[in-house]
Amino acid sequence: MTRCLDESDIVMVEEGFTTKDVLENLLLEVDQTGNREPFFVADLEEVVKKHLRLLKALPRIKPFYALKCNRSKGVVQTLAGLGAGFSCANKTEMALVKSVGVPAERIICASPCKQLSLIKYAASQGVQLMTFDNEVELGKVARSHPSARMLLCLATDDSRSSTHLSIKFGATLKTCRHLLETAKEMKVEVVGISFHLGSSCPDPQIFTQSIADARLVFEMGAEVGYKMHLLDIGGGFPAFEESRGRFEETSAVVNSALDLYFPEGCGVEIMAELGRYYVDSAFTLAVNIVAKKEVTLDQVSSEDEDPGGKKSFVYHLNDGVYGSFGSVIFNNACPIPILHQKPSPDQRLHSSSFWGPTGDGLDRLAEGVDLPELHVGDWLVFENMGAYAVPPSASLSSGPPARIHYAMSRVAWEAVQLLWGKLLHTEEEEEEGRESACTPLSCGWEITDSLCAAPVFAPASIM
Ligand code: PLP
Structure with a gap:
């Protein structure tokens, strides 16, 4: 049975709270204890809203x-309780979702090139859905997981996305027929097609092209x-948050392409791995300045040159690219800090650079940011830090990963409990072999854009 988050793990706040309110309270506490380690505030209500908006x-x-x-x-337990499925790329991820009771039908092993031990582990856990894009992978699956249900992963045009996965993953249209014929010879069950456009795809029309390609295959x-x-x-x-309308714009393009190439009733189920x-947007990070140095003009790089004769500062923070700022390396993110103490308008600005705690030259977070002079012990706040940034365990950075404080309003918590209850009911029905009914969500959770009115509860298992 799927387990949801425990109430004791969450800072319960008033409806309409902001992450800033939670952060302010935590910083007050921190000032009393003197513990200046970096920490995240994770707004789980935001994750819930995203799920409902998506449905x-x-x-x-x-x-x-x-x-x-x-x-x-x-995040994992909230989404598990809402009935989402999970896309795993390795054994650790699969073990994590299994440990919160997510049934194997709601898990996909979505790496087209897998270590043999991962294929065997998936088989032992009953996880059947997997991707492939080459013959060698088919051979491994045929030998080690004969009941696997495979998706042929197509290459896409990800040239404009922030990560380019088609360099290493995905079969071209030219190779697909051969791969399908080989799979047939090897008696591997191919149940569909997958593709991934790379993270932050700026052009929704690329979805249309990929969906059209999938139709061909x-x-x-x-x-x-x-x-x-x-x-x-x-x-x-x-x-x-990248721009308010973009998610809806992308969804409209995807819906039209699906209606064209895979119209409703055509017998094809559609899933996504988001x-x-x-x-x-759910994660905000607070880090502390641990050291500071004023640099003279000949020490700064040409980009930082400051002909106006202003001072330049180098600040060392207690978190860096090997910790919570992995996105600087992963997708060239350029994190811009928000100052916890608001500067007065007459304060002079100085070119500032920020470095992580390791001695590594790569551990550079930002350069040439114009800010008032800051001090050791000051807090810096970074918003939108939830994607490819939260370190899973102790990192190279030095010491444990930043602690995460989860926050949610009571009313959102009750909505999650309601959805989770429905999920458990569905799982029970499925276990007993009864057909489960999808019930419309009516949780009475009135939030600004009345999210609760529309979505329908839809656990993500794929037949
Ligand atoms: N699916 C696969 C196979 C991926 O490799 C990734 C990210 O790299 C994702 C899904 C998630 O992509 P995004 O964060 O853009 O939603």
Whole structure:
């Protein structure tokens, strides 16, 4: 049975709270204890809202959460309780979702090139859904997981996305027929097609192209003798805050392309594996300045040159790229701090650079940021830090990862409990072999954009 988050793990706050309120309270506490370690505030209500928004905007899609984006316990258990599925790339991720009781039907092993031990582990856990893009992988699966149900992963045009996965993953259209024929010879069951556009895909039309390509490969599959019935459109959806309309714009393009190439009633189920969309805006990080140095002009790089004769400062923080700022390396993020103490308008600005705590030259977070002079012990706040940033365990950075304080309003918590109750009921019915009914969500959780009115509860298991 799927387990949800425990109430004791959450800072319960008033409805309408802001992350800033929670952060302020925590900073007050921290000032009393003197513990100046970095920490996150994770607004789980934001994750819940994202899930409901997704069900409303993309009603045909079963959402799977891509754990590689952020596998913090609060996110995993909240989404598990809401009935999302999970996309895992390794054994640790699969073990994590199994440990919160997520049934194997709600898990996909979404790496097209897997270590043999991962394939065997998936088999032992009953996880059948997997991706492939080459013959060698088919051979491994045929030998070690004969009941696997495979999705052929297509290469996409990810040239404009912030990560380029098609360099290493995905079969070209030219190779698909051969791969399908080989799978047939090896008696490997191919149930559908997957693709991933790379993170933060800026052009929704690329979804249309990839969905059209998938249609072609479904036809090839039929010619080879497969009855494929599952399309996985991967991740790449924008985090909502990047610009308010972009998620809805992308969803509209995806819905139209699905209606064109995979119309309702065609017998194909649609799933997606979203990461960034769910978590980016939910996490805010607070870090402390541990050392500071004033630099003279000849010490700063040409980019930092300051002809106006202002001072320049180098600040060392207690978190860096090997800890919570992994996104600086992963997708060239350029984190800009918000000052905890607001500067007065007449304070002079100085070119400032920020470095993590290791002696590594790569551990550079930002350069040339114009800020008033800061001091050792000051707090800096970084917003939108939920995607590809939250370190899963002790990092190279020095010491334990930043602690996460989860926050949610009581009313959102009650909505999650309601949804979780329905999920458990569905799971019980399925265990007893009864057909489960999807019940409309009516949780009475009135929030600004009345999210609760539309979504329908849809646990993400794929047949
Ligand atoms: N699915 C796969 C196979 C991925 O590799 C990734 C991220 O790299 C995702 C889903 C999540 O992508 P995003 O964070 O853009 O939603």
